[in-house]
Amino acid sequence: MATIELVPEPAMIKKVIQESRDVKSYVLKLDKSRKIAARPGQFVEVSVQGFGEATFAVTRTSKDGSDFTISVKRMGHLTKMLHRAVRGDMVGVRGPYGNSFPVDAWKGKDIVIIGGGIGLAPLRPIIDHILQHREDYGKLEIIFGARTPEDILYKEDLGIWENDETIQLHTTIDVPFEGWNGRVGVVPVVVKDLALKPDSRVAVVCGPPIMIKFTVAALRELKWSDDRIYTTLEMKMQCGIGQCGRCNIGEKFICKDGPVFSLDQIPEHAL
Amino acid sequence: MKAMRKKIKELFANGDVDVVLGYREDPASGEVKASVFKKDEMLEDMVFDERCVQNLVNYLPTLVARYSKVGIVLKGCDGRSLATQLVEHRINKNQIVALGVGCEGVKVGGKDADKCEDCPTSMSPVTDHEIGDKKQKKDPVFSKVEEIEKMSPAERWKFFAEYFERCERCYACRQICPSCYCEICVADQQEPKWIEPSAKLSANTMWHLIRAYHLAGRCADCGECERVCPQEIPMRLMNNALEKAVHELFGVRPGMDPEELPPLVVLSKEDPDTIMGGKHE
Amino acid sequence: MQIEKEPRILAILCKWCSYAGADLAGTSRFNYPANVRIVQVPCSGRVDPIMIFKAFVEGYDGVMVSGCHPGDCHYGTGNYHARRRIAVARRLLEFVGVHPDRMHFTWISAAEGKKFAEVCSEFTDKLRHLSGTEKTLARKELAT
Amino acid sequence: MSKWHKLKRTDLKDFLSRLAEKWEVWVPYRVDGKWEFGIYAPDREMDFPESVIHVSMKNLFFPKRRPIAKYEEDSKWSMQPVAADDKPRIVMGLHPCDVAGIEYMDKVFLNSEHKDVLYESERKRTVLVGMLCSEMADNCHCTDRGLTPDSASGMDVAFAKVDDYYLFKGMTDRGKEIMQSEYLKAVGDAPEKRKWPAGKYAIASPEEFMDMYDDKIWHELSDICLTCGICTYACPTCVCFLVTDEKFKGKGERVTVWDSCQLQSYSRMAGGHNTRKTPASRVRNRTLDKFAYSHLRYGQISCTGCGRCVMVCPLKRSFPQLGARLSERIRDKKKSKAGTGARSKED
């Protein structure tokens, strides 16, 4: 029998990582031998039996493709259930779906990754990709903003990136916090402070809607053209394959035609 | 009608209203529909007669968000509806100019509307301006409810189950009801799934029970839910059953007093315990 | 097994009075039928009739709600609110065809272990008498 | 091409009964004065109404509630896809607009890298026996949408009501088997082709519609709309759905359930963000989806002119009229070239 696209395949939780107060990462491995070959920016649909499905960006794929990681911020009921999961629990997985960041087209360029909170999750595969093909790319700059130090994700990675001489990392928190000696200020302000010039750069922005909106405004103020600014959009999704209807922006479905867009591909109201 | 147009012109002229919610007769089709009248518009299309069935109160929240002063033409039943909305802080009274019109009853499908049978008042209980007569009417009879109550439980279930089965869950009843304004309707909530989203008897039963229960003591019997139901599910019957219940149990007729809290949030130490028990007479 | 044929009862009990009353029935070894399933709520005022509706749709034969006697509510007034809600919910359920004997709403104090056991037994008896009649509202399968 | 064959009206029941020996035969029934589709049984009152009935055909191919997998609650993971139904079936009494709707659904569900196999099997097992219209009902406006009421395009078998008999014609190989029926021996003349009136609801082009996104007209068009979902349920091309799990007594099903972009819950995300919170934004989505997005996606606008949305609308609002009103506005705007007017900012 042909597979019903909407029915997920079983996957096992291999590892649970508490990233921050309300974000956990899960390393998943499909039960069958199929590998998830997610390109940077793609997402999967993850089901909890009895509780439905939700969409999560693939935030890391192991080198051999045998397992992959998603990061889950606790928002609604499904994420609440997921947060209770432990190693060995089974979930359902469909995907990967969606387009991906045109990392090949970016070869030779300088890349600026701008992530806010859980918005860093879909961007991490780009960083992974660049680090694996370091010679193909120019400078790599990462701006990561979190609300408080307690909301900072991927601390281990941040440590590695911090110490990597080929990466310029700016970690910032929104408001001053006791014991925090790093940068303070919201991402758009940091972008302006750094006065990032377009030059031969490409910027990738992802985070909460308000952060994307103002970061884009900041970049435009710095004379960036829309085709150089990429983002990955989020909307309520369900099927992931462009059929259930709800994630459209105009005629485009985020799940199918996106989620990655450069700003010149989408209308203003999509932001 | 003349008096009403004159009043509305006056209100526009004085700047008392930005828009008026009323009934418009489509000159082409002759159909009467809800409509928003603006200042510079001709009021000639505005009508008020037995064809003005629709309860306009439902549109108020959207309109008051866009205009600072909204006039509204109210029948008695619509006025009750407005009263229930005011007490629930749904609409700020200061933004409303209530034009009560003495209602002589409305017709649905050429026949006197069922809802007019037990109508307690021809005039809105909330008015800033009253046009036409105010007639207080007698206590409700709820004859249709009583007919159902005469049936055996199994017969009653058979009667309702047939209708529930047909429900498509289009939520027209919810959308037209001024009192159904939850940010996320319980029927749309996925966890816990008190009401499953699919249209099937069990879920539809849950939907109709909860819809009726949530309106208990709040429903002012404008009858719109039943009128708009594409499947003609007798929702007014359930509403009326509970209207009868709150009338008998707590002596309340929803919407008759804009100051009166819904009976289900009123603290009463005096209610007899018998209200919870056994068959009622 | 015999239990299958016994009517299933859902008892929603307030934590301070009726649940304690049910405990006292146990401590005092007042036996009652094994078909009662107790759900604890902090106060009868927490009981949303949606729970009662769901219980019938999910196939319980009878639903019982009990809290502190009027005046004794641990939270002051919760049971008064419960009384009104339940009165209305009962009317609605009866109206759509639930047999009145399938519902039992009462007050049981922490000291009334015996009353709790008696209520359970009597309620079960009533439901047994209804075993021939249709269990209205109850769904039978997933798709209904 | 093959010829038109006559079926005497008095033979209809026998004809259908014979078909029912092999196929599941779906025909329109009248229940409590309302039409609906059901499996043919000789003792039920059935007929072929002249124009579309208020329920749409899509339920037969893409049901309201459609289990896609089953699971046991007692297990960590036991989700098993449901088996597709492959019992051969005839759906009889579709109109050209219905067929156009099915063709649109094919584009959504089949012309995709992620084929919907359940839909596909419903399509595969079905022989479409369509009925050519002899007249246009009040709400019909398929001619505005480029359809012809008596076109047999897309049907496996076409038939028409003429006097006291029906005329049948096989259009495809799949339809041929039906044409073998012993009741269809007599050859008749082809039904007369009519000249159909031009539409009253002509609409602008998809591209022109796209420019209307920021227009303030959406408030006007939505001001009395209830934003209930009935028009989308009745629409033959509205295929939005939600996926949810349902369970009872230890057994669970994952189902797709029709959803509607007119409902507030449709785009609401966990945490409360809703990209289509206002009625105006929802009416806009539906309108533009019908007249523009669909065309940009699949090369076919998704209004087939069947008029069901008008039939079922609780307020008897006319969606085609709305489209026409919008088109009028587009023309006015073009004429005046006065620019964009006030941009509405509502989301």
Next chain:
Amino acid sequence: MAKVGVFVCHCGVNIAAKVDVKKVVDTLKDMPEVGFAEEYKFMCSSPGQELIRKAIKDNSINRVVVAACSPRMHLPTFQKALASEGLNPYLVSMANIREQCSWVTDDPDEATQKAIDLVARQIKRVVHQDPLDDIYVPMTKTAIVIGGGIAGIQAALDIADGNRKVILLEKSPSIGGRMAQLDETFPTLDCSQCILTPKMVEAAQHPNIEIRVNSEVKKVDGYVGNFEVTIEKKATYVDAQKCIGCGICQEKCPVKIVPDEFNAGLNTRAAIAIPFPQAVPAIPVIDPEYCRKIKEDKCGVCAKICPAEAIVFDDAPKQETVSVGAIIVATGYKEMDPAVYTEYGGKKYPDVITGMQFERLVSSTGPTGGELKRPSDGVIPKTVVFVQCVGSRDESKAHAYCSGICCMYTAKHTMLYKHHVPDGQGYVSYIDVRAPGKTYEEFVRRAIEEEGVRYLRGRVAKIRRLQNGKYRVYTEDTLVGRAVHVDADMVVLASAVEPQKDAVDLAQMLGIAYDADGFYTEAHPKLKPIETASAGIFLAGACQGPKDIPTSVQQGSAAASKVLALFARDTMVKSPQIATVDPTACTGCLTCSYVCHYSAIEEKEFGKHRVAEIIPGKCQGCGACVATCKGKAITLAGFSDDEIYEEIVSCK
């Protein structure tokens, strides 16, 4: 999802005799949620709890179900076990398979089946339980004592000495209460005023005590540690700041017809008056019912004469809200009005008086300056009958309870009488004499044996006024078994102790329980005699039941120690099982606020909307609002819809 550890207790044979515990474990261990399942003889024992701890460590379970007795019994025990292993204590749920299964079910098969069902249900439920953190709320370390009688004064002094601020609230113009009216006290016959006045003064001068007289409680909001008490100060028409207490106003006031409450109505006083000479504060108050200036805008003598210009005729009641952390209720009692005893002629016969009136008649500060003269004609009464149990122990007419203090004060009265009228004869009509206190019995014996008071056992049937001005008291002497009558010059009725008139109103404001008579109910009659069922509210003195002075003082001190113990902490720990509003789902109809018994729901701006907000400190977690919210925007932690839903639907 989640990994649940299931522990089924045998409870010796209490569960295991009926329930096949092994079968329960075997049946449930394969549920997908279950990561570990075990049975044990006594789960509540140390080794039992160790099992849980070990499973958390070794089997990395993150939820626990204990199937044992009622959660009312041992839930805290297991919560502690979880916490000790670093697991949130709210992630345990108990299946009650003892009280609600093994102990009430006959048939072992049925019991086992029911147990399986109950445990399975809790497994399903516990998965939905959220980790919760105890709520710490700051505490206002100020107490309020309602009632400035001896119990209240004692409580206030003790708290103040413990270096905490106290507000001492009194509704009359002076503190002192009933004790200030008494002449001498039993069983030592020391002067009441002499021992009370120093305490009153000490309270007035104590830097930690703020006395607020003429003030009543109007509203109480909040909860332990953070009460908001709204106090209304009545209009007194005298500026307390300016008044020097010279008393010239009450001398000059022409309206001298006001019944004197302090003297139990035996005489009249001026419309402006200091209640009694030793009053604290010694500030006069104008009675607006009588003052001609206020009533008719005439007179105004007091204002003209006041050297301090302290008279304010346009005074009005003032409300103020104070924040306090604890409340002591010491509102005392009132003497029953004996008017219901028409056969005794109370109120009708001027010389049939109450015990308190007698106190005032013999008091040197009383209307007669301490000379015992009967009210009607000023004659010194040579024969006095003291009638006990008027209104007490008499369910048919008044109260079933014993007023407790009358036996003793009547004995005292007889002695005081003999001291004032050495040749007089006192009679006591009694049912039986109750004198259980230290040296009380001796005191009564002294009255009988040394003072020659005649005790007649029996109830007085009737009192009739004779032509000669005497009162014939018809009674009986049951010891000899015959009816007797005494012709007395005066009769003193030991009228019952009753709660204050407004006791129930105050109880409802405070949310504390009261009994059928209107006395406040303590949390436990034996082990928590000071506490009420509401945390942070304590009882002292006769408001809880009739009490004599020593007991009232003891209770005052006890209540003070409770308050000081409470104030020793800086924050309050509150159960986190409270309700919260999801502002994104709230429509702001605020119907939830109407059902909240604790006024915990307030309005708040949320973006452009108005939504309800629940004050975590005030919410007690009853869930009435949750059931009211149609859109389910309110969640009650610990009893969320998720949890209850799962319990309802997962029963097989």
